[in-house]
Amino acid sequence: MKVREAKAEWSGNLVDGSGEMKLGSGAFEGKYSFASRFEEGSGTNPEELIGAAHAGCFSMALSNVLEEEGYEPKKIETDAKVSLDEVEGDYKITGIELITEGVVPEIEEKAFLEAAAVAKENCPVSVALSATEIELKASLQ
Numbered sequence: 001m002k003v004r005e006a007k008a009e010w011s012g013n014l015v016d017g018s019g020e021m022k023l024g025s026g027a028f029e030g031k032y033s034f035a036s037r038f039e040e041g042s043g044t045n046p047e048e049l050i051g052a053a054h055a056g057c058f059s060m061a062l063s064n065v066l067e068e069e070g071y072e073p074k075k076i077e078t079d080a081k082v083s084l085d086e087v088e089g090d091y092k093i094t095g096i097e098l099i100t101e102g103v104v105p106e107i108e109e110k111a112f113l114e115a116a117a118v119a120k121e122n123c124p125v126s127v128a129l130s131a132t133e134i135e136l137k138a139s140l141q
Contacts (some may be wrong), residue, residue, distance in 0.1 A: 006049075008032075017087035021049065035076045037084070047093060049111070054125045058098055061123035066104055074103040075141075095133045103141045112140050 005024030012016055015034045021044065022029045035041025055078040066073045078100040085094045100118065103114055116138035120126055126134055 019048075029043070038051065047082040047084050048128070050054065050067070050093070051082040051096070052096065052127065054082075054096060054123075055080040058119055058126035061126075062100065062116055062119035065119045065122075067114075068097045069115060070108050071111075071115075072105050074102060074105065076102050092126075093132050095135065096129065097135045097137065097138045101139050101141050107140070109140055113138050 006021065007024070008019055008021045010019035018031060018033045020029065020031050022072045030044040030107075032043045032045050033041055036043035037045040039045070058080070059076040059078045062076050062078075063073045077100055081097040081099070082093060083097075084091055087094065100116060102116075103113060116136060120134060120136045
């Protein structure tokens with residue numbers, strides 16, 4: 001079993017406090033605040049990191065599905081847009097939009113779209129986030 005680690009520290013109250021998040025690998029360390037999460041302040045936020053994880057996982061999963069189907073993907077580029085909205089007085093992640101573009105020689109669009117749908121349903125991050133609506137927009141370059 002693989003266990004991955006991340007750490008967060010928060011100091012102060014919700015609105016005026018601040019924090020820092022770190023990946024266990026040391027590959028990322030960033031500050032976050034109320035403003036970076038709920039407004040347009042500088043720093044990162046949990047939703048941005050969820051988006052990065054989802055985009056990375058989905059891109060790898062799609063590459064794998066394509067390879068299993070006999071294609072050789074040259075590049076899969078995915079943007080993940082994570083929506084955080086106020087719902088009944090609380091903030092909730094209300095949806096994730098995956099926008100992916102692939103460079104895959106000798107594949108027809110229909111086969112690419114089918115592979116993308118399989119990857120969306122089976123990538124481990126999609127599975128973990130399945131309580132959230134996930135929309136997929138896929139295209140070939």
